[in-house]
Amino acid sequence: MRAIFPRMIRGEFRGRLGGFALDASFSVPATGITGLFGPSGCGKSTVLRCLAGLQHLPGSLCDVDGDVWQDDSTFLKPHQRPIGYVFQEASLFQHLSVKANLVYGAPRGDAGGAAGVIAFDEVIELLGLARLLDRAPRNLSGGERQRVAIGRALLSQPKLLLMDEPLSALDRLTKDEILPFLERLHARLSLPVIYVSHDITEIERLADHLILMRAGHVIGVGPLSDLQSDPALPLATARDAAVNFAAIAEAYDANYGLLTLRVDGGRLLVPSGPVEPGARRRIRIAAGDVSLAREAPRATSILNALSARIVSTSPVGPNEMLVVMGLGPNGNGARLLARVTRRSWDQLQLAEGIEVFAQVKGVALASERGVSEATK
Numbered sequence: 001m002r003a004i005f006p007r008m009i010r011g012e013f014r015g016r017l018g019g020f021a022l023d024a025s026f027s028v029p030a031t032g033i034t035g036l037f038g039p040s041g042c043g044k045s046t047v048l049r050c051l052a053g054l055q056h057l058p059g060s061l062c063d064v065d066g067d068v069w070q071d072d073s074t075f076l077k078p079h080q081r082p083i084g085y086v087f088q089e090a091s092l093f094q095h096l097s098v099k100a101n102l103v104y105g106a107p108r109g110d111a112g113g114a115a116g117v118i119a120f121d122e123v124i125e126l127l128g129l130a131r132l133l134d135r136a137p138r139n140l141s142g143g144e145r146q147r148v149a150i151g152r153a154l155l156s157q158p159k160l161l162l163m164d165e166p167l168s169a170l171d172r173l174t175k176d177e178i179l180p181f182l183e184r185l186h187a188r189l190s191l192p193v194i195y196v197s198h199d200i201t202e203i204e205r206l207a208d209h210l211i212l213m214r215a216g217h218v219i220g221v222g223p224l225s226d227l228q229s230d231p232a233l234p235l236a237t238a239r240d241a242a243v244n245f246a247a248i249a250e251a252y253d254a255n256y257g258l259l260t261l262r263v264d265g266g267r268l269l270v271p272s273g274p275v276e277p278g279a280r281r282r283i284r285i286a287a288g289d290v291s292l293a294r295e296a297p298r299a300t301s302i303l304n305a306l307s308a309r310i311v312s313t314s315p316v317g318p319n320e321m322l323v324v325m326g327l328g329p330n331g332n333g334a335r336l337l338a339r340v341t342r343r344s345w346d347q348l349q350l351a352e353g354i355e356v357f358a359q360v361k362g363v364a365l366a367s368e369r370g371v372s373e374a375t376k
């Protein structure tokens, strides 16, 4: 008999759709946001449709937090799966108000207060929907419509929320307006989410775990920062490579407007408004914003020079090296990426295993309500 694991989402989907062959296996925690990322046509939406039961590929397997949704003898139909589904374009009922749209599909009876139940008032507050409740969908902007669609999906009390490129039909400004709402949902709700996107910025801001796909296959699965810093995967070698990791606010210096953040293996100083000690933040450090030194730099305007150890290197193109470091003197902390020229690599006599100082020129600091870019 097949072992079923609680608190995991597992899929093994294989089969042919016309000329497209899918063979995608993954196992991710049933908590937080899992990004499903890869180039157009690699099979992301097909995997999501398999999870939802909208696509039946015989011989596939799917279990979610201890419940079997598909195996050789089981195939739950979409309406039998406790899922919320948010599509690229919100399809709201035009003849119903926003409020009626929101409660459409919500379980009947008063479930208010029950453990794990997502309350109406909480959804309204998290998604900023209070002043829209009496409106008709035709009087909403694209971003507002999508927020209502997300609210409706949440109020159906799903065990798993599936989001298929929920922001891709929106312009850049509207995306930026909605992302903070998604960050708040992420911070406040424990509901697991599978989030399909081919936009790395969305993935970097939202995802805890990642399923990386290419041509119908899963080429990487794991915590976001592990995949970002794996030189064998395309994220680390991309021009805009970066790592994201968690930071905890430690102290705030109002005199200089500087926040001290504790990260795994070190501390960072970041220009910022006041932040309560203990608050969690997600930070992003781009490979292009990190330079290396063999000794602790003394007279420099750069705020952050972190002790780190080189854990791996690989050439990118003819004249550059991708360097993966682990923060802290032992190199056991958070991973950081840097790109250095081959000349600097030789001149500094860099090598795997040696201790370096990672000079960080820019740190993007994401909060529950948005992102501020902090430099130098």
Ligand SMILES: Nc1ncnc2c1ncn2[C@@H]1O[C@H](COP(=O)(O)OP(=O)(O)OP(=O)(O)O)[C@@H](O)[C@H]1O
Residues within 6 Å of the ligand: 017, 018, 019, 020, 038, 039, 040, 041, 042, 043, 044, 045, 046, 047, 198
């Ligand atoms: N029912 C079907 N019949 C035949 N081919 C299909 C079917 N559904 C999907 N495909 C093909 O499978 C491939 C993967 O499609 P899918 O929509 O899953 O990719 P995707 O990664 O989500 O792409 P995008 O980012 O462009 O939405 C595509 O080549 C698509 O044309």
